[in-house]
Amino acid sequence: MLTIIARRLAQLPIILAVIYSLTLLLAWKIPGNPLENPEGRKPPPAVVEAMKRQYNLDSFPSFYLSYLNNATGLKWLGDRLSGRAAESRRLAEAAGQAPPTRYIFDLGPSLKNPDWRVNQIIADSLPVSMTLGLAAILIALVVGLGAGVVGAIRPNSFADLATLVVALVGISLPSFVIGTALVLIFPVWLGVGSIGGWGRLGNLVLPAITLSLPFAAYIARLTRMGMVEHLKADFIRTARAKGLPESKILLKHALKNAFLPVLSYLGPALALAMTGSFVVERVFFVPGMGQHFVNAVLNKDLFLIMGVVLIFATMLILFNLAVDVLYRWVDPRID
Amino acid sequence: MLRLLLPFLLLAAAIAATVLSDRPQPPADFTFINRGDVTTLDLQKMSWMQDLRVARCLFEGLVRHDIFSPDYDLKPAVAERWNVSPDGLTYTFHLRPDAKWSNGHPVTAHDFVYSWRRALLPDTASDYTALFQKIAGAKEFFDWRSARLADFRPDPGDESRPLHDTAAWRLWLETERRFADTVALAAPDERTLTFTLALPFPPILELCSFAVFYPVYPPLVRQYERPDRRSGRLDIQFGWTKPPLIVSNGPFQLVTWRFRRDMRLERNPHYWNPAAIAIDSIAIPSIEDPNAAVLAFRSGAADWLSDVTAPYRADILADKLRFYAEHQPDYDALRAQGLDPVEIDRRLPPDPRAHVHAFPAFGTYFYNFNCLPRLQDGRPNPFADPRVRRAFAMTMDKERIVSQVRRVGERVASTLIPPGSLAGYRSPRGLPFDPPAARELLARAGFPGGKGFITVELLFNKDAGHDLIAQSVAKDWETHLGVSVQLVTRELAVFKDDLKNQNFMISRAAWFGDYGDPTTFLDLNRRDDGNNDRKYADDDFEALMNAADREPDADARSELLSRAEEIIVERDLPLIPIFHYVQMCMFDPHKLTGISSHPRQEQNMYEIDLFGDGKGRDEPKFIGGSTE
Numbered sequence: 001m002l003t004i005i006a007r008r009l010a011q012l013p014i015i016l017a018v019i020y021s022l023t024l025l026l027a028w029k030i031p032g033n034p035l036e037n038p039e040g041r042k043p044p045p046a047v048v049e050a051m052k053r054q055y056n057l058d059s060f061p062s063f064y065l066s067y068l069n070n071a072t073g074l075k076w077l078g079d080r081l082s083g084r085a086a087e088s089r090r091l092a093e094a095a096g097q098a099p100p101t102r103y104i105f106d107l108g109p110s111l112k113n114p115d116w117r118v119n120q121i122i123a124d125s126l127p128v129s130m131t132l133g134l135a136a137i138l139i140a141l142v143v144g145l146g147a148g149v150v151g152a153i154r155p156n157s158f159a160d161l162a163t164l165v166v167a168l169v170g171i172s173l174p175s176f177v178i179g180t181a182l183v184l185i186f187p188v189w190l191g192v193g194s195i196g197g198w199g200r201l202g203n204l205v206l207p208a209i210t211l212s213l214p215f216a217a218y219i220a221r222l223t224r225m226g227m228v229e230h231l232k233a234d235f236i237r238t239a240r241a242k243g244l245p246e247s248k249i250l251l252k253h254a255l256k257n258a259f260l261p262v263l264s265y266l267g268p269a270l271a272l273a274m275t276g277s278f279v280v281e282r283v284f285f286v287p288g289m290g291q292h293f294v295n296a297v298l299n300k301d302l303f304l305i306m307g308v309v310l311i312f313a314t315m316l317i318l319f320n321l322a323v324d325v326l327y328r329w330v331d332p333r334i335d
Numbered sequence: 336m337l338r339l340l341l342p343f344l345l346l347a348a349a350i351a352a353t354v355l356s357d358r359p360q361p362p363a364d365f366t367f368i369n370r371g372d373v374t375t376l377d378l379q380k381m382s383w384m385q386d387l388r389v390a391r392c393l394f395e396g397l398v399r400h401d402i403f404s405p406d407y408d409l410k411p412a413v414a415e416r417w418n419v420s421p422d423g424l425t426y427t428f429h430l431r432p433d434a435k436w437s438n439g440h441p442v443t444a445h446d447f448v449y450s451w452r453r454a455l456l457p458d459t460a461s462d463y464t465a466l467f468q469k470i471a472g473a474k475e476f477f478d479w480r481s482a483r484l485a486d487f488r489p490d491p492g493d494e495s496r497p498l499h500d501t502a503a504w505r506l507w508l509e510t511e512r513r514f515a516d517t518v519a520l521a522a523p524d525e526r527t528l529t530f531t532l533a534l535p536f537p538p539i540l541e542l543c544s545f546a547v548f549y550p551v552y553p554p555l556v557r558q559y560e561r562p563d564r565r566s567g568r569l570d571i572q573f574g575w576t577k578p579p580l581i582v583s584n585g586p587f588q589l590v591t592w593r594f595r596r597d598m599r600l601e602r603n604p605h606y607w608n609p610a611a612i613a614i615d616s617i618a619i620p621s622i623e624d625p626n627a628a629v630l631a632f633r634s635g636a637a638d639w640l641s642d643v644t645a646p647y648r649a650d651i652l653a654d655k656l657r658f659y660a661e662h663q664p665d666y667d668a669l670r671a672q673g674l675d676p677v678e679i680d681r682r683l684p685p686d687p688r689a690h691v692h693a694f695p696a697f698g699t700y701f702y703n704f705n706c707l708p709r710l711q712d713g714r715p716n717p718f719a720d721p722r723v724r725r726a727f728a729m730t731m732d733k734e735r736i737v738s739q740v741r742r743v744g745e746r747v748a749s750t751l752i753p754p755g756s757l758a759g760y761r762s763p764r765g766l767p768f769d770p771p772a773a774r775e776l777l778a779r780a781g782f783p784g785g786k787g788f789i790t791v792e793l794l795f796n797k798d799a800g801h802d803l804i805a806q807s808v809a810k811d812w813e814t815h816l817g818v819s820v821q822l823v824t825r826e827l828a829v830f831k832d833d834l835k836n837q838n839f840m841i842s843r844a845a846w847f848g849d850y851g852d853p854t855t856f857l858d859l860n861r862r863d864d865g866n867n868d869r870k871y872a873d874d875d876f877e878a879l880m881n882a883a884d885r886e887p888d889a890d891a892r893s894e895l896l897s898r899a900e901e902i903i904v905e906r907d908l909p910l911i912p913i914f915h916y917v918q919m920c921m922f923d924p925h926k927l928t929g930i931s932s933h934p935r936q937e938q939n940m941y942e943i944d945l946f947g948d949g950k951g952r953d954e955p956k957f958i959g960g961s962t963e
Contacts, residue, residue: 030828031829031832032828032829032832033828033831033832035460036831045865048460051460054568101574113375114374114375114380115375115573115574115577116594121594121595124593124596128596130349134349135350183627187630188633188634195627195634198596199360282624283624283627284627285621285623285627285631287593287594287595287596287597291595291623298827298828300828
């Protein structure tokens, strides 16, 4: 087990390096100039040139290397070891200046929001997205497993068809439709719940439901498939022959096995749900990370694009690893 | 079984932990939804309207506008009085003794010198640096520093030397000296600020009410600026614009700023004029989606929605017209008194349909012509001929765009500057809708009946209904001129690139004035202006603009500018004005006052007064009402 974890962790930097190179190459090619405000006066060309130099935007190789140097923590380490960090802090204090902020993994400034570092932006928005994502996955699991089991007990019954329809709707209807409908029905027409925002438990409910539906639908179908298959299996017949109560047969024997494909789906699902959904965040104005994926690209905010992509990639890899570990724990047959 | 349940329990525990760790703020006296998220609170770097709006709450300049006076009068702010020399060049401001920063320290004239110097340093990359260059010696200083930075080479070993012993530092000291010696901006004492212009420029006084001209707190900001050893450039560190560090001198101070989530402002305890402020706190939640913003306002989550941009906004406005129709006699009687529209709404019975407001704004929607002799692909450009441009302008049915496409009560534009927005300025008439005359013009330009005319490409970005306007215009040109028109849609960033490289024939555009002077619009057409996407260049126009620059008499100057605009909108048409924007916002006039219907549409949140909350005078503020 430990060797597997170690091996997977060792692969992490290599995968990230490949993702980094590819994404940066694509992001670099996005048209537009992030240093310009499309609504306002254009700064003089000398000013634009100076800013490009400052952010290394004038040359791809130097941007590539300097970002890598900062984001991997190499620069931080180098500054620490060489004493540059201590020296500059001492000098700043002597001159009455604020000591420069140093992040271990410095993801750079946001070009569009010069008052913010990408580190701060992610630190502010990732917990929000993670909470929302966790809540959504929790709802998806409860609803999906429930619907799957109900459908499997009586295949082709009315209950089964109903869950199938709900699952289809959950998968096919885009979340901006569901989200807007929920906002209209509950806060606007019925006056129940809050229309959006963040910080109260009530703010979480509607966006979490909206975000959970596609996941719930998929989990429901996975569970049903697994249950139908396992309920025909010999060990279930044995269990029935032993005279076990039906509930125990369903939950302990059939569901436990049917849950395994769901578990392996949970890794990517968690990473996806927890890094935020642009649509859900927009409809419910949740201050999460999903919006940055889209806005950063539209603004060609290079540092922010790279920041959110690398965070997403890291989470995806780590969750898949966690699920693999869990998998082995739940099902000892696998090694 | 436990193994199966464990993941669920872990999930639930994680959710509970994060929700509990994130406590919401108490409700504020006044909550509003800004037109977008604030990008920066560094005054000298600002250019977005939403940034400027928050800046006016947090900071205060030498003077400010009385937004409820018909002529947008200037009122004393940090300066209690000022005088201008007879030649119109030298301005002297006397600062009030009780103007204070939010930490209790006095606001001094040196703070202004420091802040304006920031705007004049190429290092800051201020969008509005050109406005500061009206000060004598400022342009020379900017050019000098730019040149020195371009040539800058660090001394060998600078990387490891203390900062005070590097070439970058020496250049910085020289820059400070150079600024003091060459730029005619000075603080003879703590409470006197004086500057001299290179040429008369009357709007400079009202520019002092523009947030980019407000002061930052030097003892704080200086800590975040230092010359960079390698480039010599003044490196401006982030961080000071956020609480708890930020120090401001306006009616409010910033208490919370969470990225793309919310901002919270509270009363500045050291503000010199607390009696003028009728609210203690302002909350600004971040809501980017136009539809979510309308829903948030309607559910009571916000008191003011600064910009209604939802696609169905015309229907919201139509509802209001139905409300007026139900109260027709009262409405007509109030209108007959010449009352301000907001005050009319306040005197009519309360109704949610009346919460939407459409005020004429200080902005114009127009189409650009590429005026270069050749198109980017090398073909000769028929639009280089002003006759062709006039013909296209005169066959555009703007009335239909306004009444059937936009449907929010905007005025058809035949001038670039919205008429009536600038006191004392005579707007030219512009060109009428006249297809026969236009066909005649096109024939004289060598294209009778549109024969031989290349396929016209009309460029626009795909957002905000530009496509509907383009379709309407294309139909007009095809019908009246016999040319064929191709619509070219681009994503915004690509669109901007195409504009910059003159990779277009005709493109959509818009401009909002920054300050109350015709030059804020007319400068767009000057040969070397960075915003002259059309590459229009005309000697007559330049001559009039230059003459206006040298004219000390305000009336004569206004007339010169009026004639310059005449060239743009009647003779040369480098652009076709289409309509003057309205600004649509939502608030309940029975609940609060302080939003102005003045076409300049600079709303100041510190003017807000909620009725019946026990704070402030609870007296309606409107244009033509009682003044301060």
